[in-house]
Amino acid sequence: MAKRLKFFFDREADILYLSVGNPRPAISKEVGADILVRMDPKSHRVVGCTILNLTKRFGKMREPEQLPIAGELTLRT
Numbered sequence: 001m002a003k004r005l006k007f008f009f010d011r012e013a014d015i016l017y018l019s020v021g022n023p024r025p026a027i028s029k030e031v032g033a034d035i036l037v038r039m040d041p042k043s044h045r046v047v048g049c050t051i052l053n054l055t056k057r058f059g060k061m062r063e064p065e066q067l068p069i070a071g072e073l074t075l076r077t
Contacts, residue, residue: 019048
């Protein structure tokens with residue numbers, strides 16, 4: 001069964017948390033300025049992503065910005 005992508009934005013801290021399924025303990029690796037990928041410590045599969053300074057980074061964007069993260073999304077109907 002596919003896991004749902006869950007997200008939470010902490011407005012006060014200006015941090016976006018993305019999680020594949022329920023959040024769980026993980027190892028974080030910085031992959032770009034203020035971008036962390038969270039990986040399962042045993043399987044090394046990506047289980048989430050954290051973006052720091054979200055509104056500072058994206059709040060006044062005029063051009064699209066790409067994150068150094070690749071993923072696959074499936075739409076269930």
